[in-house]
Amino acid sequence: MRRDNRDAFTxxxxxxxxxxxxxxxxxxxxxxxxxxxxxxxxxxxxxxxQLGLALHAYVVxxxxxxxxxxxxxxxxHEGMGISTPTGRYPEQKGAWKCPSTQFxxxxxxxxxxxxxxxxxxxYWNAQALGLxxxxxxxxxxxxxxxxxxNPSDMMAIGDSFDNSTELMRxxxxxxxxxxxxxPGFTDRLTRHQGKANVVLCDGHxxxxxxxxxxxxxxxxxxxxxxxxxxPHRDRL
Numbered sequence: 679m680r681r682d683n684r685d686a687f688t689x690x691x692x693x694x695x696x697x698x699x700x701x702x703x704x705x706x707x708x709x710x711x712x713x714x715x716x717x718x719x720x721x722x723x724x725x726x727x728q729l730g731l732a733l734h735a736y737v738v739x740x741x742x743x744x745x746x747x748x749x750x751x752x753x754x755h756e757g758m759g760i761s762t763p764t765g766r767y768p769e770q771k772g773a774w775k776c777p778s779t780q781f782x783x784x785x786x787x788x789x790x791x792x793x794x795x796x797x798x799x800x801y802w803n804a805q806a807l808g809l810x811x812x813x814x815x816x817x818x819x820x821x822x823x824x825x826x827x828n829p830s831d832m833m834a835i836g837d838s839f840d841n842s843t844e845l846m847r848x849x850x851x852x853x854x855x856x857x858x859x860x861p862g863f864t865d866r867l868t869r870h871q872g873k874a875n876v877v878l879c880d881g882h883x884x885x886x887x888x889x890x891x892x893x894x895x896x897x898x899x900x901x902x903x904x905x906x907x908x909p910h911r912d913r914l
Contacts, residue, residue, distance in 0.1 A: 718778040719870045722837070723883050728773040729785065729835050730881035732757030742820035743834075743879075745811030746789045750774075750843065767843070776837065778869045786838040786845030792903040792910050793847065805913060807904040809834060827907040829879035836876030839866045839888075845876075847903060847914075850893050878902075 736744055736757040744752035750768055754760045767783070768774045776784035791807025809826075811818030826832055836845045839853055841863075853867055873885045890899050900909035 715778070715871060718776075719873075719875065719885070722776045722778060722870065722875045723885070725773045725776060726785070726835060726875050726877040726883050727881075729753065730877035730883065732773075733834055733877070733879070734881045735759075737823050737879075740820070741823045743809040743811075743823070743826070744787075745809075745816070745818040745820045746787060747843065748816070749787045749809075776869075779837075779866070781838055781841040781866075783838050783841050783843050785835050786842055787835055788833045788903065789844045790846060791905065791913075792900050793913050807906065807910060807913070809905065821905060826879050826905045828901075830882065831902055831907060832879045832905060833876045833902050834879045836891075837869060837874045839869075839874070847892060850889060853888075853892070 732753050733743075734757075736753060739756055744757075754768060770782055770784070774784060788808040789806065789810040793805060793807065809821050811820045813819055833845070838845065840846075840848070850867070867888055870885065872887055872889075874888050874891050875883060875885050876891075877883050886899075894900075895909075895911065895914065897909045900911065901907050904910055
C-alpha cells in the first residue's frame with residue numbers, strides 16, 4: 679500500500695508551534711527586561727561608589743566638602759586626580775553617566791538638605807542644611823568635615839530626577855507632573871524600579887525607595903538630608 683507523504687507540517691501543527699513560541703517569548707521578555715534594568719542599576723551603583731571614593735579623597739585633602747555650583751569640577755580635579763577637568767559639567771561618560779536615564783545630568787549634589795524646592799534661592803542659601811557652603815555668591819565658604827555630624831547617615835550625591843546638578847527634596851507630585859521638554863522625564867520615577875541610588879558622606883551606597891526619599895516625613899528619612907542629623911520639619 680502507498681503511504682501518504684508526511685514530509686511537511688500541517689497548518690494546525692504550524693499554528694501550534696507559533697503559539698508555543700509566542701508563549702515562551704512572553705515568558706522570557708519580562709525576565710530579559712528585568713535583567714537589563716538590574717544590570718543598569720548595578721552600573722549606577724558602581725558609578726556612585728566611584729564618586730563616593732572621589733568625595734572621600736577630596737574631604738581628606740581639604741577637610742571640607744566641595745561647594746556649589748562647581749562641585750563636579752572640584753571633585754574631578756581633587757577627588758579623581760584629573761589635572762585638566764572637563765569643566766563645570768563633565769561629559770556624559772564614565773562614572774558620570776547612568777545607563778538608566780537619558781538625562782545629561784545624571785547625578786545631583788545634596789546642596790540644600792531637607793529644604794523643599796518651593797522656596798526661593800535666597801531662602802535656600804540662608805537656610806541650607808546640605809553641603810552647599812556658606813555665602814550668597816562664589817566662592818562660597820565650604821562646609822567643614824566636622825560639621826557633618828553623622829557622615830554614614832547623610833546623603834551626599836544621588837540620582838538626579840530633574841536633570842539638575844543638585845539633589846533636592848521635591849515632592850513626588852512634582853516629579854509626576856508630565857513634561858515633554860526633556861527626554862527621560864516621563865519615566866524618571868521608575869528609573870531603578872521605584873528606587874534611587876545615593877552615596878552617603880562616608881562613601882557607602884544605598885538604594886532607598888523614591889517615596890522614602892521625597893515623601894516620607896519620619897525622622898529616619900529626614901535626617902539623611904541634613905548635616906546636623908536633625909529632621910527640621912519646620913523647613914519642609
